[in-house]
Amino acid sequence: MTDKATILIVDDAPSNIQILAAILKKTFHIKVATNGSDCLKIATTEPKPDLILLDVEMPDMNGYEVCERLMGDEKKPIPIIFVTGRNNDGDEEKGLNLGAVDYITKPISPAIVLARVKTHIELKQQRDAFEVMAMHDQLTGIYNRHYLIEAAQHKIARATRHKQPLSLLMLDIDHFKAVNDTYGHSKGDEVLQEVSQVLKTQNRTEDVVARFGGEEFIILLDQCDSDSAEQKSQYLRKTIEELNPSGIKITISIGIAQLNQTGDSFDDLLKRADLAVYQAKDQGRNCVVVG
Numbered sequence: 001m002t003d004k005a006t007i008l009i010v011d012d013a014p015s016n017i018q019i020l021a022a023i024l025k026k027t028f029h030i031k032v033a034t035n036g037s038d039c040l041k042i043a044t045t046e047p048k049p050d051l052i053l054l055d056v057e058m059p060d061m062n063g064y065e066v067c068e069r070l071m072g073d074e075k076k077p078i079p080i081i082f083v084t085g086r087n088n089d090g091d092e093e094k095g096l097n098l099g100a101v102d103y104i105t106k107p108i109s110p111a112i113v114l115a116r117v118k119t120h121i122e123l124k125q126q127r128d129a130f131e132v133m134a135m136h137d138q139l140t141g142i143y144n145r146h147y148l149i150e151a152a153q154h155k156i157a158r159a160t161r162h163k164q165p166l167s168l169l170m171l172d173i174d175h176f177k178a179v180n181d182t183y184g185h186s187k188g189d190e191v192l193q194e195v196s197q198v199l200k201t202q203n204r205t206e207d208v209v210a211r212f213g214g215e216e217f218i219i220l221l222d223q224c225d226s227d228s229a230e231q232k233s234q235y236l237r238k239t240i241e242e243l244n245p246s247g248i249k250i251t252i253s254i255g256i257a258q259l260n261q262t263g264d265s266f267d268d269l270l271k272r273a274d275l276a277v278y279q280a281k282d283q284g285r286n287c288v289v290v291g
């Protein structure tokens with residue numbers, strides 16, 4: 001564990017919160033709430049807690065309702081452990097069916113609370129790490145094709161709904177095979193890494209910069225029409241031309257496609273950008289073509 005994880009303790013009885021906090025505070029950051037609506041507020045505000053210890057019996061909104069609300073809203077819900085005085089199988093089953101990861105009955109045993117919380121925090125951290133790994137390209141650290149496709153679908157749907165411009169840039173390193181053949185694959189990898197860093201740092205955080213495959217990259221630009229995308233592309237093209245990654249002179253060809261508000265799909269955009277890259281290669285490379 002690098003950073004201390006944060007546990008949100010929710011109980012209408014402050015004495016119960018104190019008992020749990022005393023057990024956990026050496027190992028974790030603690031946040032507290034004494035009712036369901038405060039819990040929902042804290043659980044949906046960044047930085048979100050990593051785990052919730054949730055009392056079942058509370059006035060107004062009980063723990064089951066809180067759990068249901070949290071599970072319903074989130075794509076990736078925060079793990080919840082119920083803490084309750086009820087100890088029959090039906091209640092435990094109900095809690096687990098709602099999506100809770102565990103169920104602890106009062107009176108609590110400090111050692112068991114600590115052990116279970118630690119276990120579920122470790123599982124969550126492994127899940128988070130795996131998720132980060134699954135959406136990034138191993139070599140360059142930027143987003144991978146898998147993540148790009150998912151992000152593109154969301155962004156295209158949103159841009160179409162709000163009638164906002166969106167542009168896709170396809171960037172291809174010119175004569176990259178020659179780089180590998182001349183300098184070796186490890187040099188080639190360094191070039192890909194340096195180019196990726198430039199593409200990533202020269203774009204806004206909301207833009208998706210991904211390695212699409214081999215020496216091919218895709219950038220999705222929100223709220224950006226093809227004119228702005230062309231300016232941006234010219235700037236990137238020039239920056240790469242001057243980069244000399246690992247002392248090797250390289251250039252890129254860029255194809256641009258702007259989203260048509262007439263039911264364009266990611267594949268449509270991709271095809272137009274791909275065609276534009278071909279034209280850029282045809283025109284002698286190291287240039288930008290709007291498709």
Ligand SMILES: [Mg+2]
Pocket residue numbers: 011012013055056057058
């Ligand atoms: Mg209670």
